[in-house]
Amino acid sequence: MAGAGPADDTAPYLAEALTRHLGRPVSLTEIGLAEPFPVPAPDWRADTLAALADLGRGDLDVERRRALSPAAYSAAALAVPGSEWWTQRAEQSAIRPATGRRRVGRGDLDAVRDMVAMFSRIDQRHGGGHARAAVVQYLTTDVSTYLGGRFTDDQVRREMFAAASELAYLSGGMAFDNAEHAIAQRYFTLSVSLAAEADDAPMAGHVLRAMAHQAADLGHGRQAVNLANASMDGPRYASAAPRERALLGVVRARALAANGQPKAAAAALLRAGDDLAAATPGHDEPGRVFFFGEASLAHETACTLRDTGDLGGALREFRHSVRTRKAATFTRTHAVTLGYLGSVQARQGAIEEACATWSRALDAMDGIHSARARRTTADMRRALSPVRGRGIPAVAELDARAAAYLTESA
Template structure:
């Protein structure tokens, strides 16, 4: 009896806090293990990618997860519940995500800090996904915007260099080059080069003297587009905490330039990221903010269409099908009214018929209308210029294959996924990698039955993931 007592006292005590949050999420240990693996994959944490049900059971029983596991657990549960779950709340200790973004911080100081931290940010051992902060998604007030616009107008030069129209045009040319590279090759290509250019050459130009007030405003807007693009490339490569930092700086630069449409464009990207990370309520708030006031009224029809279709996606993810359908109609109407003579920014050059069909398909898929989603994905594949927009073309094919598999058309799905893998050659993107991870999960039961097409496709998928590992 004494031996039995000593043995029981040595057993780990149940982690009641973690068990309670898992119960609130209404997840089995197997479902949580899958979610943990997905977050770990995004973060580049190979050790946790294949975490199993037994790991979760041991953690609930009282064993202590090591390394980044507590933060990954907290992030997985946050996505499920749509609120911030900290490691302390689940009875563990580990790195804590930031709880707020400092919107009041000086824009150029924040940009310089990003430049100094760029090397550390790029270390693959750093857990990027778990650093994404849901609590930081609150949009600043109109009073903040007015203050930032005045701050921009009152900035004085900190160097003797004079920036003129030629300098501005050179920076715009670099922005166009990086934008096209992202569209073709994915966010994993050249993002560090863009971050270095933004935080050194462009930051220096922002601190210099400017030949006119218009040049200053246009320069800050262009810098905001570069910061947005750096954030978008990080988002596409599943570097979510890094993306959030750059998106925030992009909004600040847009505010100092008094450029509401650019701010709306960035807030739309933040909403897209929130949808993908499983935070629909915050996504809806961001999408609404992107369409608020002058962000929408001063935007070109093409840009308004983009804002509306992401709004539709957020509403669908939040379960509001009726509102999502109305937003889709507004997006279609806005894109239909766009003309070649419109004075529209270069940042929306990618958004056309194929992109609208892709986002519409995602909205319909999330609403459960798989037949209509399949039709829209196919329309997107048919109408996209794949040589120019290779990354998104690959993602669309991956999504189409997944919907076909859900409908039981596994032969069609295998054919579509095979095309997706063909297109992914030379693409470095976290979103393409995730479609391949999802592909392998969907193929698993068919591979177990010894179906040759599924087995061969799985081998190709495995080779792609090995070659695309960050």
């Protein structure tokens, strides 16, 4: 049977109808209407569990993942569904029949949360290129089985879907860090769908914020602002803990800066700072925001100021981020922050100071598997290009180290 093309709008509905009829997820691949991977674009209409099965199967196929080009990232798929979609997802999840016999209780939920916490810390320490396959494998086997099981009560069901959403978000974040943008977008879309089934508004906001960050990085400023606004809409912001509100707000500031709105970006930064000042560590904070604190706010603030042309402010905030971050725990971001700081120093003409900062960044990159770290290193070499032949020892040494890192980490 021929595969379904992007214009075939009936395929998702057929898969959903069969899913409901058979009482288990039925993917487009299973009924011969699509190649396992890649798919044309994220589809908000797809059944959540069927989409999980399709995405995981393709992502674990190394050759198919390598064949997915950056052009497959879909700006058209960034439109956030309307209120009816969110209501339907929550309602459908509550009445979806179990597809397996496994009884799923709070002990299973605690195990998934422990695994999410462990993988999150590995990502922060070693980068998105490390252990992502293990995250996907766990999501598409153990966790997928739980999602189709018989829950002891509805609260456990909702919390399990929220935990699965967080794991899908982590898969997307790791792919994003590794410059696998089309794959990241699909995981983020899946994560939003899982959060909607859990009826967990703050979790949905958390993921929409990540999608805004990705869109801004890829040059889609208008869509980034729309996503950032959606991440703070209604209970996604109002029901979130102050620390998470600050995270949503500072990414909105970055999106506004990327879209050429410096005054609105400045106001958003002030609001994010106020929200973080109101945060107090405790049981009311979700584990997913463990990484966001003073150093992270300073990093995002610096990026926002840099993008609005305020290099002096960016320099101040990048330095503050470097001083206050726990580098041994958040090594990947620390290395990137140092890289960005060096770039600002170079733009201000302080080349030797930039080389010293970049040397610290390369020290921190030992053991990091991250395309963002590689991109930061490539940026170092580009910034050094105009002065490479001037006989400056610090430039020659740093350029050689950067070239070696890019070769060794390829």
